[in-house]
Amino acid sequence: MAYTYDDQNIFAKILRGEIPNTTVLETDHALAFRDINAQAPEHVLVIPKGPYVCYDHFALAASDAEIVDFTRAIGQVVQALGVGADGDGYRLLSNAGKDGVQEVPHLHVHIVAGRHMGRMLSPA
Numbered sequence: 001m002a003y004t005y006d007d008q009n010i011f012a013k014i015l016r017g018e019i020p021n022t023t024v025l026e027t028d029h030a031l032a033f034r035d036i037n038a039q040a041p042e043h044v045l046v047i048p049k050g051p052y053v054c055y056d057h058f059a060l061a062a063s064d065a066e067i068v069d070f071t072r073a074i075g076q077v078v079q080a081l082g083v084g085a086d087g088d089g090y091r092l093l094s095n096a097g098k099d100g101v102q103e104v105p106h107l108h109v110h111i112v113a114g115r116h117m118g119r120m121l122s123p124a
């Protein structure tokens, strides 16, 4: 399956510095910033800097260094928010494609925390 990356998506523009963001963490291969429309007291998006459409694209095509860096960045953000380990917890999710209701076609994981999240899925 071929993945087509649109470099005009809003996160690509953030990575190029064309649109501002509220950065939480930056690493060699990842950027974490606050979601502009937070769904919880804490809502941070973590994205790889490389041109990956969605999680499976990244998991299959990214280098080991990118995967390690991105995964560690998620852990560091959770730690910085104080919600991991002995904290109150969080939800980590990544939407993909039409059925996943992905709005921005650049891989991002949402880290949401600071309130009880309810059940994982609600009826469509």
Ligand code: AMP
Pocket (backbone or CB within 6 Å): 010, 019, 021, 034, 035, 036, 037, 038, 045, 094, 095, 101, 102, 103, 104, 105
């Ligand atoms: P998704 O449906 O998983 O693609 O979610 C995209 C997320 O990106 C939504 O939660 C939006 O609120 C968020 N978003 C869109 N534009 C921006 C932006 N400029 N800065 C931060 N978050 C954004």
